[in-house]
Amino acid sequence: MLEVKNLMVFFENAIALNDLSLEVEKGKIVAVLGSNSAGKTTLMNTISGLLVDMKKKEDRRGGERITLLGALKFEGEDILTIKPSLRVRKGIVLSRERHPVFRESDVVENLKIAGYLTEKHKVKEEMEDVFQLFPHLTKLRHRKAGLLSGGEQQMLAIGMALVARPRLLLMDEPLLGLSPAIQSDLARAIRDIHKKNITILVTEQFARPLMPIIDRGYVIENGMLVISGTREELADNPEVRASYLGV
Amino acid sequence: MLSLFIYGVIQSVTLALYALGFSLTYGISGVANFAHGGLYILSGFIAWSLMNTLRLPIYLALPLTVVIAGLIGFALYWGLLVRIRGIPLAEVVVTFAAGIAILEFLVWIGLYGFYYNLPIFIKGGIEIQGVAVDYQRLFVLGIGVILAVLLWLFVHHTKIGLAFRGIAQNEHTALTFGIESDWTGALSLAVGSALSAIAAVLILPMGVLESTVGYEVLIFAVAVAIVGGLESIPGMIIASFIIGFGQIAVAKYIGSKWMVIVPLGAIAFILAVRPSGLLGKFKELEERV
Numbered sequence: 001m002l003e004v005k006n007l008m009v010f011f012e013n014a015i016a017l018n019d020l021s022l023e024v025e026k027g028k029i030v031a032v033l034g035s036n037s038a039g040k041t042t043l044m045n046t047i048s049g050l051l052v053d054m055k056k057k058e059d060r061r062g063g064e065r066i067t068l069l070g071a072l073k074f075e076g077e078d079i080l081t082i083k084p085s086l087r088v089r090k091g092i093v094l095s096r097e098r099h100p101v102f103r104e105s106d107v108v109e110n111l112k113i114a115g116y117l118t119e120k121h122k123v124k125e126e127m128e129d130v131f132q133l134f135p136h137l138t139k140l141r142h143r144k145a146g147l148l149s150g151g152e153q154q155m156l157a158i159g160m161a162l163v164a165r166p167r168l169l170l171m172d173e174p175l176l177g178l179s180p181a182i183q184s185d186l187a188r189a190i191r192d193i194h195k196k197n198i199t200i201l202v203t204e205q206f207a208r209p210l211m212p213i214i215d216r217g218y219v220i221e222n223g224m225l226v227i228s229g230t231r232e233e234l235a236d237n238p239e240v241r242a243s244y245l246g247v
Numbered sequence: 248m249l250s251l252f253i254y255g256v257i258q259s260v261t262l263a264l265y266a267l268g269f270s271l272t273y274g275i276s277g278v279a280n281f282a283h284g285g286l287y288i289l290s291g292f293i294a295w296s297l298m299n300t301l302r303l304p305i306y307l308a309l310p311l312t313v314v315i316a317g318l319i320g321f322a323l324y325w326g327l328l329v330r331i332r333g334i335p336l337a338e339v340v341v342t343f344a345a346g347i348a349i350l351e352f353l354v355w356i357g358l359y360g361f362y363y364n365l366p367i368f369i370k371g372g373i374e375i376q377g378v379a380v381d382y383q384r385l386f387v388l389g390i391g392v393i394l395a396v397l398l399w400l401f402v403h404h405t406k407i408g409l410a411f412r413g414i415a416q417n418e419h420t421a422l423t424f425g426i427e428s429d430w431t432g433a434l435s436l437a438v439g440s441a442l443s444a445i446a447a448v449l450i451l452p453m454g455v456l457e458s459t460v461g462y463e464v465l466i467f468a469v470a471v472a473i474v475g476g477l478e479s480i481p482g483m484i485i486a487s488f489i490i491g492f493g494q495i496a497v498a499k500y501i502g503s504k505w506m507v508i509v510p511l512g513a514i515a516f517i518l519a520v521r522p523s524g525l526l527g528k529f530k531e532l533e534e535r536v
């Protein structure tokens with residue numbers, strides 16, 4: 001479904017992604033593991049198009065700071081340089097790192113804004129699905145998003161991505177900063193989302209809470225691919241066990 | 248006393264109309280459009296030309312003026328602002344320069360004095376318990392209120408309005424849902440300009456159509472926006488009422504030539520005691536971080 005080939009991203013002269021290749025098969029849950037500044041967010045932003053947008057705006061002001069090389073294919077089509085809105089239309093939706101929701105809007109309005117490209121009657125349906133997936137949000141419908149707890153904001157952020165009707169859902173560190181209990185709740189929610197025929201690419205620093213639900217994983221360090229394999233292969237790999245599973 | 252109240256309300260709504268376009272554009276795209284006063288007078292001149300040069304009837308000329316103003320707002324974005332978007336100082340310099348260019352151009356082609364004026368919609372007026380109010384001022388009142396309601400519905404219940412809310416709050420997150428920042432930015436300038444045109448065709452018939460008025464309108468709009476708290480619409484309305492009533496009271500008890508002191512004094516006062524404005528963003532509620 002998604003094919004990343006020899007992707008290189010430079011900020012000025014610093015290299016953020018170095019000759020990175022990976023693949024996401026349709027219907028799978030794929031994890032990208034990496035520690036701080038490994039390049040996870042850069043990868044997600046490249047796939048969702050945020051980086052192209054950032055580059056366009058900087059270039060317009062005369063900067064030439066960001067360089068993007070390589071190939072990015074979605075269902076066989078090259079999407080490396082197309083704008084974010086076109087990617088959303090194709091079904092690629094990103095749930096950003098640290099759940100940046102619309103803080104002044106209440107929960108319902110957040111979901112409505114996220115449904116910008118979804119037909120109006122479908123937005124209602126999707127919203128109900130979100131409240132079914134996260135019953136906890138139901139009683140917070142009219143609470144301002146800025147006042148929600150971190151866990152609640154994360155649920156909302158995931159819900160918002162769902163209202164945009166993804167076929168490939170990108171999740172950038174959805175478990176970051178949450179308690180172990182909520183982490184496993186969310187891992188379960190991710191599996192439920194996957195059951196709705198949504199392919200998932202998820203990044204994390206630690207693999208443990210994700211391990212039970214993923215099909216494949218890639219480990220990146222300093223923007224480079226270091227290990228890849230199926231869940232079983234990763235679980236058996238001593239390096240992964242030491243650095244990302246903590247055993 | 249009643250006349251103070253009636254004229255206070257009308258003056259307040261007038262100020263709100265001046266400020267509406269400016270505040271809306273700023274609230275959505277963060278662009279402080281200092282060409283606002285220029286666009287206001289330009290809209291008046293366009294309306295005048297449509298009616299007097301092209302001889303269009305008023306009911307065609309005025310809506311057309313609003314549409315043209317909207318297109319000018321669009322052009323302003325794509326022509327001047329797109330490359331400097333996100334650099335506030337550059338935005339202010341460019342829009343301010345554009346505003347001055349418009350106003351001075353209009354002076355240059357002879358837009359001053361009493362030759363140019365716009366017609367009022369219906370002549371005459373009514374008396375409310377002994378206070379005479381002309382129809383045009385009632386139009387200002389009615390249309391001002393209707394616009395505020397429509398705008399609220401637009402922003403909270405239409406896709407484009409919701410896109411505006413999204414992009415104003417978090418541009419990058421909005422992008423991930425397919426909302427486009429250039430498109431909304433251009434649209435925010437278009438809607439802001441169209442609103443200033445509506446204000447112009449409503450209010451200019453009661454005064455003179457000349458460039459100096461443009462500077463005044465800009466000062467009023469900026470005053471209302473700063474006092475109310477940039478990007479807060481309820482704040483903007485409250486500020487309009489405070490300044491509006493202040494002006495009418497000053498006109499009545501001190502003298503009408505002192506009216507312009509009120510917005511300037513209000514800016515100075517608010518910046519000294521509460522720089523974010525009455526309902527400015529940081530003060531609205533304590534948020535979790």
Ligand SMILES: Nc1ncnc2c1ncn2[C@@H]1O[C@H](COP(=O)(O)OP(=O)(O)OP(=O)(O)O)[C@@H](O)[C@H]1O
Nearest residue numbers: 011016034035036037038039040041042043097205
């Ligand atoms: N906009 C930017 N400008 C300059 N450098 C950047 C930018 N975004 C990322 N980088 C750099 O690229 C590298 C990769 O950063 P990235 O945010 O992708 O890491 P990450 O794996 O998401 O880390 P974390 O786990 O901390 O979120 C870092 O060295 C970072 O400093």
Ligand SMILES: [Mg+2]
Nearest residue numbers: 040041042097
């Ligand atoms: Mg990151």
